[in-house]
Amino acid sequence: MAELDQTSTDTRPAIVICAWDAGESGWDPVEDLSGEPWNPNGARTVPVPSDAPEALASTLAGHLSDRRTRALLLVGRTRKASGFRLQMRAENRTLDGARADDVGPSIARATAPVGEMVRALNEAGLAAGATSDAEEDAGSYLLYRVLSGLPDDADTPVVGLLRAPENEPDAAVQRAVKTAAQAMARHLAPLPRSRPV
Template sequence: MPDLAETPPDHRPAIVICAWDADETGWDPVEDLSGLPWSPAGARTVAVPGGEPDALAGTLAAHLADQRCRALLLVGRTRRSTAFRLQIRAENRSLDGVRRLTSVGPAVARATAPAADIVRALNEAGLPVETSSEAEDDAGSYLLYRVLSGLPEGLDTPAVGLLRAPENQPDAEVQRAVKAAAEAMARHLSPLPRSRAS
């Protein structure tokens, strides 16, 4: 007899959300006592906690290798702006910024997330936002490059983006911005084929 309490499979595509700094408190995916993470319409979120950048890059790559995972939003802070910043490219640099990360990788990797839609969503939420092609010398830029340069080429490329909150932005505003960005990304995700979802 089948177990009726068994959870049915979730056929929504996944968006991984990762605040790369382990001390970052701005993004908490669980917003109530249910213990269930927040998810935008049409997608489900997978929260990946921050940590050591090399190990974290491997964890994020493993999530994106699962074809049920269709997007990644990296979340962090910036000291360079009083507005939210959507970083749209990352440079081939080592974590310390001294040398190239890899001699065979491209000099620049461009984010694949729908930047215009994310900017529009944050503006509609009343949050100031700007796009930037300028990488910052931190784990966020390093992770963005590592993830993007490791993606296989093809039509089914996942949406990958990096959203930075101003350094002193309250956690509640960071939550609003992350949700707005994830909702914009989710609108571009098609449902999983049944063969992939099972």
């Protein structure tokens, strides 16, 4: 109950950060012995652990249905590049290549400030670029499912997918995630203050 009270009075918008691969060790949101997750300036992070893609898509959609959650950063690896990649779109495909949604659009575009995130990563000394090429993995599947499931009548949250090179050391992945999340946080307005009932 105390945790709910704390987040309900916190006017910082939440950024959900999720490394979808259970074996991914590069992103650990807790950076010291306090047990508290790292937070960018002006926002708070909500770490979500990996799970089976279907279950994880539902979990992430649930987080984004909370108006206090204004952003989602998916984190994974790429086998197609030697630098960090911000994936700008995902196709309507299941993990085995079939159409995921018969009525959904064929492509969903990330809503994250990709150009600013790429610039921030490069300024931090991390080679990065943006790509429209989707990779056939859980990351692309999750990006599509989350984006295509957003309600039309709500303020669109900032949603992006960051891929690290396959053999990138954990320390560099940590730095890249923090840099990308901070760039996202700059686009988020503080939450309105709760009024007493």
